[in-house]
Amino acid sequence: MKNRSFDARSGAQRRSGWLCGAVVAGMAMTTLVMTTGCSGKADNAAQPTATPPANVTLTPDQRKSIHIYTVAQSQFRKTVDATGAVDFDNDQATSVLAPFSGPVTRLLASVGQRVKKGEPLAEVDSPDFAAAVSAYVKAIASARNLRRLADADTDLVQHDGVSAREHEQAQTDAANAEADRDAARQALVSLDADPQLIKDVEAGRASARVRGLIRAPISGTVAEKLITPGQLLQAGTTPCFTVADLSRVWVMAQISDSDLASVRVGDTARVETGMASTQLGGTVANISALVDPDTRAVIARVDVDNPGQLLKKQMYVHVLIQARQPSSGLLVPVSAILRDDENLPFVYVVQGDGSFARRPVTLGSRTGDQIVIPKGLESGDRIVDDGALFIQFRQIQ
Numbered sequence: 001m002k003n004r005s006f007d008a009r010s011g012a013q014r015r016s017g018w019l020c021g022a023v024v025a026g027m028a029m030t031t032l033v034m035t036t037g038c039s040g041k042a043d044n045a046a047q048p049t050a051t052p053p054a055n056v057t058l059t060p061d062q063r064k065s066i067h068i069y070t071v072a073q074s075q076f077r078k079t080v081d082a083t084g085a086v087d088f089d090n091d092q093a094t095s096v097l098a099p100f101s102g103p104v105t106r107l108l109a110s111v112g113q114r115v116k117k118g119e120p121l122a123e124v125d126s127p128d129f130a131a132a133v134s135a136y137v138k139a140i141a142s143a144r145n146l147r148r149l150a151d152a153d154t155d156l157v158q159h160d161g162v163s164a165r166e167h168e169q170a171q172t173d174a175a176n177a178e179a180d181r182d183a184a185r186q187a188l189v190s191l192d193a194d195p196q197l198i199k200d201v202e203a204g205r206a207s208a209r210v211r212g213l214i215r216a217p218i219s220g221t222v223a224e225k226l227i228t229p230g231q232l233l234q235a236g237t238t239p240c241f242t243v244a245d246l247s248r249v250w251v252m253a254q255i256s257d258s259d260l261a262s263v264r265v266g267d268t269a270r271v272e273t274g275m276a277s278t279q280l281g282g283t284v285a286n287i288s289a290l291v292d293p294d295t296r297a298v299i300a301r302v303d304v305d306n307p308g309q310l311l312k313k314q315m316y317v318h319v320l321i322q323a324r325q326p327s328s329g330l331l332v333p334v335s336a337i338l339r340d341d342e343n344l345p346f347v348y349v350v351q352g353d354g355s356f357a358r359r360p361v362t363l364g365s366r367t368g369d370q371i372v373i374p375k376g377l378e379s380g381d382r383i384v385d386d387g388a389l390f391i392q393f394r395q396i397q
Contacts (some may be wrong), residue, residue: 055355056348056395066387068350071377074331078262079367080321084253084271084302086311088223093244098233099191100212102126107229108213109241113222118192120213121241122227128235129191129212136184136201143177150174220245223313246309251282253319254297259365262323263287269302272318273310280304280311284321330377331370336385337363338392348391350382356391 058066106123109115150170188198192215216222224242227233233240251271255263269282282304291298302319304311311317336347345363348356361376377383384391 053358053395055351055357056391057355058391058394062390065390067385068382069333069336069385071330071332071373071379071381071383073328073379075326075328076331076367076370076372077325078323078327078365078372080255080259080262080323081366082253082255082259082300082319082321084251084317084319086313086315086317087250087252088242088244088246088313089248089250089303092218092220092248093223093242094217095239096121096214096217096241096243098124098214098235098238098240100124100126100128100132101233101235102128102212104227104229104231104233105211107225107227109216109222109225111222111225115216115219115222115243117216117219119216121216121222122214124212124214124233126212126233129193130210132184132187132191133193133197133201133210136181136188136198139177139181139184140202143174143181146170146174146177214240216241216243218243218245221309246306249304249306249311249313251302251304251311251317251319253300253302253321254292254295255287255300255321256297260287260298262325262327262365263300263321264324267324268322269304270320270322271302271304271311272320273315274318275310278310280306329364329372329374330379331367332373332377332383333385334366334369334371336383336388337361337371338388347377348384348388349377350384356384358395 102124104122105125107121108123109119109121115121150167150173153167153170156167185198188201191212194213197210220243222241223244223246225240226242227238227240231238251269253269263284265284265287267284269284271280271282272278273280282302284300285303286301288299288301300321302321332347337345338347340346340358344360346358346360349359351357359376361373364372364374366372
């Protein structure tokens, strides 16, 4: 019995030792696998760095097909590139409000029609206008009668027919009536009444039914028509037309904060419409003191002559503003700038051994067919101008 118990304990101890050994071996294997896995990740993370492309060497005949440009410090006037929208010249455009109330009976002008100052635009059956005509007729009759009585009292007072007090009162009544007559006439003038109608009223030939006319306050083009026949107008509040002189317009250019210091009032500008490469000249007339909350840009107003009314309101245009203040920097031809696979700019620089090497550059503002290089080149560097694409092709073969 003792032997069996001892054998049983010995077997249990052996099984326990075997299990411990298996656990230790498993942990060691796991540690090895984890170590191997981590080591593999570290190896994958160490990628070889991209080697720069080799310099390009050309034969003497091939060099004849390229042009070399020597970089030098230059004086230039910065050109600010911006977008803009066309607007009316508000100094030569006006919104025509209804001068009197009443329904529109007839339209006499259409959009795009050129009109002269005072030319009728619409006809209105207006009680206000008729009342103004009637008031002028009554004022003329009252002033005429009271003046006749005052003149008669002048003769009577000389022969003691009336008292001096009665004579003075008659003169006062006549003067007041004449003042009312003049005010009634001015009221008709302010309603753009036809001068012939005023003459007819003064001559006693006023028509029994008169209609008011909405007239053009300035000469120009009818840019907007905002009323229709039968529409009821409210005096002084209903907009009816917009008349503008389109021979000159405003272009509202969006200037970024980085270019704002280069733009001044009086700078010349070129406006491109994109239609047949048409360019119109203009001048910066005003720079806003506020920042547009939507675009975070500052509006610069450019006054532009508009021959043939080429520019239309709300048309988007390209604006090039040339600064009057001169600047200095390294200018290179735009044709010398190339782009790599990551769309980063570079140029080909002539090396001491005659080969051509890529050199990354930073691009600044553009001035005509040249561009400013603030970083990447130095004065005296020789770069490839015409033929740079040929060298790039040779390099990637």
